[in-house]
Amino acid sequence: MKKIPLLLMGCGGVGRQLLHHIIACRLLHSKLGVRLRVVGVCDSKSMVAAPDAFTTELDDELLLQVCKVKSSGSSLQNLNNFGECKVFSSQDLARKVTDIATHLGKSTGMALVDCSASSETIGVLSQAVDLGCCVVLANKKPLTSSLEYYDKLVSQPRRIRHESTVGAGLPVIASINRILSSGDPIYRIVGSLSGTLGFVMSEVESGKPFSQVVNAAKSLGYTEPDPRDDLSGMDVARKALILARLLGHHINLDSVKIESLYPVEMGPDVMPVEEFLVNGLPLLDKDIKNRIDKASSSGNVLRYVCLIENSRYEVGIQELPRDSALGRLRGSDNVLEIYSRCYKTQPLVIQGAGAGNDTTAAG
Amino acid sequence: MKKIPLLLMGCGGVGRQLLHHIIACRLLHSKLGVRLRVVGVCDSKSMVAAPDAFTTELDDELLLQVCKVKSSGSSLQNLNNFGECKVFSSQDLARKVTDIATHLGKSTGMALVDCSASSETIGVLSQAVDLGCCVVLANKKPLTSSLEYYDKLVSQPRRIRHESTVGAGLPVIASINRILSSGDPIYRIVGSLSGTLGFVMSEVESGKPFSQVVNAAKSLGYTEPDPRDDLSGMDVARKALILARLLGHHINLDSVKIESLYPVEMGPDVMPVEEFLVNGLPLLDKDIKNRIDKASSSGNVLRYVCLIENSRYEVGIQELPRDSALGRLRGSDNVLEIYSRCYKTQPLVIQGAGAGNDTTAAG
Structure with a gap:
């Protein structure tokens, strides 16, 4: 023993x-x-x-x-x-x-x-x-x-x-390590790595106002006590940085382009969380709705994604085909698409619950 | 070193x-x-x-x-x-x-x-x-x-x-082993584990005759020289047995219920491969078409799946919702859904190329 x-x-x-x-x-x-x-x-x-x-x-x-x-x-x-x-x-x-x-x-x-x-x-x-x-x-x-x-x-x-740093217990880090050590170079990773933002982006699609969905996510316990911790994208950016460094990119957090879902004038330094939820959030509804309508007119949906490709490191809203693995994502599942020499035309896809104490501890 | x-x-x-x-x-x-x-x-x-x-x-x-x-x-x-x-x-x-x-x-x-x-x-x-x-x-x-x-x-x-015994280089065995050794019991696995049969079942859906699709798959090099080696389901049954044994089920190959896509009277002992392709296969078109139409009328599609659940070990055609991970599968990708305590309502899904010398060697 x-x-x-x-x-x-x-x-x-x-x-x-x-x-x-x-x-x-x-x-x-x-x-x-x-x-x-x-x-x-x-x-x-x-x-x-x-x-x-x-x-x-x-x-x-x-x-x-x-x-x-x-x-x-x-x-x-x-x-x-x-x-x-x-x-x-x-x-x-x-x-x-x-x-x-x-x-x-x-x-x-x-x-x-x-x-x-x-x-x-x-x-x-x-x-x-x-x-x-x-x-x-x-x-x-x-x-x-x-x-x-x-x-x-x-x-x-x-x-x-550090399996649980990305996708909780999902076999993300282990799978990437195995692909790399088999000599198969990964040239693109794209994923939805925040259960919270995944939930928000798929819910607003059905026409519900952004502010209402964020409040619902908060009530369901899907968000941090201050939902801006999720909406800032910083958590996803850290995951993107971990994945990029795993692929051998020598970069820092400031190399990751981060789209925040609220403007600086609604930040934690400017207004308390209650004010943000009641007065701030509703001001963002119209812009999000416009973006959804525009995407929808081309058969696309919006997802908050993490993208690593060559020297592009971005986390933010992207327009994606409705029938792609990311576009089909519903609820709080995470999904990751890995493109490599072996997985070139069709990616290797890993999907499932990407949050929760139980899965994180298991990972 | x-x-x-x-x-x-x-x-x-x-x-x-x-x-x-x-x-x-x-x-x-x-x-x-x-x-x-x-x-x-x-x-x-x-x-x-x-x-x-x-x-x-x-x-x-x-x-x-x-x-x-x-x-x-x-x-x-x-x-x-x-x-x-x-x-x-x-x-x-x-x-x-x-x-x-x-x-x-x-x-x-x-x-x-x-x-x-x-x-x-x-x-x-x-x-x-x-x-x-x-x-x-x-x-x-x-x-x-x-x-x-x-x-x-x-x-x-x-x-x-033995990663490459199921799903070629896809991280199937490693992921199952990791889930099990984290103390998370797996109670159900369902998947499409044959690129050949995955291709055939998604192609016939669009109305093409079964015989035509099998011949096309053969021309594309997706099948064994004798396509009956794929259509018999034996290869998928071996994968099912490997997964079941990995989950701790003490069973043999004869515990796996196998659906063959051709009848015994068209078997390799009865007719040579050429005769099967020319005269045998077309006789199977009508039955497959009827099954597809029946499934379609309930919004479902047919997939050749491997199912392991309690003491059920089955490989064969199943009717599945069109918008499930398996139902959405197109082409020759493999997909595996794993249900455990941590992945209960929504499964852990692993999807990607499940054949090819390159991916198999990488695995």
């Missing part, structure tokens, strides 16, 4: 779901000859860690307690009923993670798993790579920071996995 | 393409820290092998010569201009392969790659697994033989890969 120590950063929905997954899969993992030994769990301010990372672990009961505490909105910091397991507070956090990585990296190939949405984990992650750890990311920020950090993180290709 | 010895069985279109791939990817492989060292190449009757499998290899020039000889229709056996590399004839073949596997298996993890379409490689493959080799299969036969052989071949899950 191969024991793999795991240190989890981030106890949001995805991180907690991952802990539930690990516990539920103990039997499956043992059949595969593996045991995941959780030696520490961090939130943004603190960490609960096993007393001796070499030999002890956080048991399943304790992991469930961590999940319960975090889902109630508390911080790990406020707790001290973890038996022998110690809680470290923010000032010691990075040092303690690095300590564990130093001890376990080279000897065990410890996995450092980043399920946070923070850009503050980059330092610790790139140190961990040097220390021999594997890094597993659901967090897009470390891969969309500077090229220097990116190159460091991927310097040991066998020691990094 | 990790050197991995590779012994190739089968020099048909896929095997030769694989050799071309290996040569073309030398630089890419070296970037990945790997060198594939081809120590032997077999056809059905003979093998050309490096003089000392431990230290020497067939160089790229020689591999290209092997490809040239084989694509001209000759046997490796008839050649003796391979310098120091020896040619072994059929009576020594299995013993020599086992010899090499014995020497290199445990010490190097040699890859034994089966690109043949033979059922005679099973013995050597299962021995090779015991000897510590990795086995890589494009050949479906070894995985669709008895359960005893299957269990042996997959007894070391990390030492077997």
